[in-house]
Amino acid sequence: MLNKKLNIKVQKQQLRADLLEQRRKHDQEFILNQSDKMAENLYAWSCYQQANTIMLFISMPDEPSMMKIIEHTWRQGKTVCIPHMRQQFGVMDAAIIDNMDSLVRGRFNLFVPDPTHLKVIDPESIDLIVVPAVAYDYAGNRLGMGAGYYDRFIPQASKAVLIGAIWSSQMVDCIPSNQYDRPVHYLLREDRIISCDVGKV
Known part of the structure; x- marks a missing residue:
């Protein structure tokens, strides 16, 4: 079992390194253009329209931009x-x-979030979580940055619909996973929204 876990970890590390290198080649024009398309797909989606409380993220420079979606x-x-990342490594709040x-x-x-005016919300009150990643596969398995923040947080938000934000170019056929990995229900891409249950809209 230990060897299997170690093997999955090594596979993820290599895949992460390769895909981050690929992602960092995108220029700002590409990122903003693709992010706008992604946003329009989200706005038209019924789960977004019906959600009252939505968890988003502040993007890194090479990730899909969430600023227009937040606004x-x-x-x-x-x-x-x-x-909001706690001092304890790998643990976060909303x-x-x-x-x-x-x-x-x-x-x-x-x-x-400003730590001097922090307003933490109960994860159970979140309707929709847009989840960042380095890559996803079509089953909704996620390759993150490796710290496990979302894997620890998502089980606390049991009522939330999970949708992964990802460029179509960052999709892969299969991401190695274990019992701690939490797949998303849908994928938000620049071309469409995909249901991970059936691999189509």
Whole structure:
């Protein structure tokens, strides 16, 4: 069993390195254009329209941009929350943000919820979580950055619909997984939304 776990870890590390190298080649024009298409697909999706509380994320420079989606979600009168990383490695909460002033520069120079005015939300109250990743396969298996934040958080949000945000170019046939990995229900891409149950819209 130990050898199997080690083998999965090594496979993931190699796949992560290869796909991050590929993702980092995208220029800003590509990222913004594809992110706009992704956003339009989300706005038209019934699960998004019906959700009252949505967990999004603040994107790294080479990830799909969530800024327009966050602003649109506010305009729709919905509650927006994003990850707040605790001091304990690998553990996060969902923190409500009301506007861009709710964010400050944090680790890795990324915007994070202001820790002096933190409004943590019960994960059970989240209707929809948009989950970032380095890659997904068509079964919804996720390859993250390796710290396990979402794998630990998602089981606490048992009522939430999970949709992975991913470029179609970052899709792979199969991602090695174990019992701790949490697949998503849908995939949000620039061309369409895919159900991971059936591999189609």
